[in-house]
Amino acid sequence: MVCGGFVCTKNALSALNVVYVMVGLLLIGVAAWGKWFGLVSSISVVAGVIGVGAFLLLVAFVGLCGALKHQQVLLFFYMVILFIVFVLQFSISCACLALNTDQQNKLLEVGWNKSEVTKKDVEKTLNCCGFSSVVYNSSCPAQCYTTPQTCDPCSSILQKYAGEVLRFVGSVGLFFSFTEILGVWLTHKYRNLKDPRSNPGAFL
Template sequence: MANFPYSCVRNSLGALNVLYMIIGLVILGVAGYARGVAKFTSLAALGALVAVGVILLLIAIIGFVAAIKHHQILLFMYMIFMSLLFIIDFAISIAALALNQQQQKDLLSKAYDGLTPEDKTALHNRLKCCGFNNSTNIDCPSSCDNSCKTCYNVVKEPIALALKAGGGVGLFFSFTFFLAIYFARQFRNLKDPRSSDSFL
């Protein structure tokens, strides 16, 4: 019975980190899939997605090894990394949920204005839209007729929905990071019942 708190916290911390490893691999898989099949992708967004996947995977590996070995220094490093991830994820999630429609429109407009003419043409063809906010003096795709919508009108509802969903999921995962920090802190303070010196 004396081993129960130690094994329970260790197993919980290990299971959380296995979950983070799976999520990291899924993020990398999504980035690879998007790069391979998407006709129109932002290299900066894909790079950020790959970076998030790699960072989460590395931190999860550190946490898993620290949990298995009850390594004090790795547990401390893990707590610091998870604290940073918690703060960043929490802030980004709140920002995504707090963006109003005008702010979303401004961000999308800046992104659209930054596209090359070739990328704009690819976007118009893919979404069957013409121009960002108006279609005057724009070379519309042949698939568009006179009733073709502007690109903003096509994407505004899916983008708003994606921001809400992404913000909600991010907020949920930020609290799992907090839970991982709590388990790591508790685990650091527990003595390994199998060893006379667990601070290695």
């Protein structure tokens, strides 16, 4: 059978959703591992990553069920959801890759002032205190805080990695956005193929 047939399209769509299941489980596992070992103490960050992983698992489950059973309704909703996710992810990925240094600094400062828990995590992990300047009369969990005048502000350290992280996140997001548009195309094609297991005149 040629690769453009019913079976090949079904296998390709199923394999794509298996990859989504693995990525979803990986996200949930990494978040749980980071929380368990105390690498991340922010509940909102852990819950956000687990939420993304659970959503990806749900979408992959709908896609797998639709592909294996050739269910038109499930495939339609899967195609619509995947297209919406593609638009959002593609936009965010392009924004990450297009941010300049000043925009990165403003974004870092907004994130810094948003959560005290995240702020403490960053200070402890990067061994720094404060965002733009060190304030020694405040509480800081960094190890350098025990020795006066040895701490650096966190902004200078964060700025070193911000560009690399944004480029990495943008590139990974861009890659997965193209797998999503591939999934939309495969689903559309698969929905319009006649199931060879059905009656010759039937169309599911």
